[in-house]
Amino acid sequence: MKVAPGAWRYTIVPLAAAPFAVIFSVGASIALLVLSLAIIAFFRDPDRTPPPSGVVAPADGTVSVLRPEDDRFRVGTFMNVHNVHVVRSPFEGTVREVEREPGGYKPAFSKDSDMNEKVHVRLEVPPSSFESSFDVTGQTKEVGDTGADARLDDVLREQEADSRETNDVSRDADDATGDTKIEREPVTADVTFIAGAFARRIHPYVESGDTLERGERIGHIAFGSRVDVLFPPGIDDDDIAVGMGDSMCAGETVILQPMEYEQVE
Known part of the structure; x- marks a missing residue:
């Protein structure tokens, strides 16, 4: 094991x-x-297989936080003592910063846990991690276009198998329409490890400059606590695919499906 x-x-x-x-x-x-x-x-660390698309849960446990914060949205997962405590990246991207924030050690399920010790892993994430507004030909799709969703899944599978630059989002048109390339800046998303009453050891595995795949291991917390995802601007509660109390499986449960994501400057 x-x-x-x-x-x-x-x-x-x-x-x-x-x-x-x-x-x-x-x-x-x-x-x-x-x-x-x-x-x-x-401390068991089972292998996990992410689904073809979607933002995945960073931790095993239950959803304990769903709330807007200014123009961003936070999803928190409470890890009980029986859960796997290895934390995984919800997205592909590049680590911009790993910051340790001193604090207390209140129970992770309490409101006071927001004041606990934390480690913030800030990621630069390509907008394509959140969206399904382009199909394989570069044409915008209509909501409910299941054919476009299927094509998107095919593209995402190919993208996961290929090495690509996270700062570029490319779509090639067919020979009849010529080449089209869309380049957009990455957006910032945070994964936050929060210590608890018994979980007093946060162990990140990553550092600034590391490139991550979706579902990749990024650290663990010793003996129970909470892990939050803070989405970039443009994501709200209507986009989130889980509810309070839902069970989460790190690297496999989808917490946000591909959507028509509009990047907010």
Whole structure:
């Protein structure tokens, strides 16, 4: 079973103590072994396969926050102790900044958790991560055009298999219409790790300049907490595909479907 980096540092003490504890108490020795197995299970890191399109959940757990913040929108996921605690990137993009913000250690499910210690991973994301307003010919599609949606899925599958520059969004027309290229600046989106009452160790795996794929591992939080996605301007609650209390699977649950995204300057 694959586990998150650093998991063994938490496991080694109870695991090493278990054989010696049997001298004093068989029950204590068994308890230490069970604790070791529980810690390993907590840090499990299963593989995940993102769907062909859509913004994916960054963490396992339940939706605990859905709220607008100025011209942006936040989706928060509360991770319980039994959830996988490896965090994944909801989008493809480039890491612009990793910032650690000092704070407290209130329970992650409480309103006061907004004042807790955080790590912000700020990403530059291509607008194509959010939109389905162009089909394979570069023509705008109408809402409800399922054929265009299917073509978009095909394009996204091809894009995931190819290396491409995240600062460019290209669409090539067919020979009859000539070549068309659309270039737009990336937008900013944040993934925020929030510490909790017991989760006092945030471990990001990424640094400024790293290029990420959708669903790629970007860090983990030790022993439960919350992970938020702060979308760029132009996304609101009508665009979000999940509701309060919904179960989330990191890297697989779609929290925002491709849409007709209008970039806001």
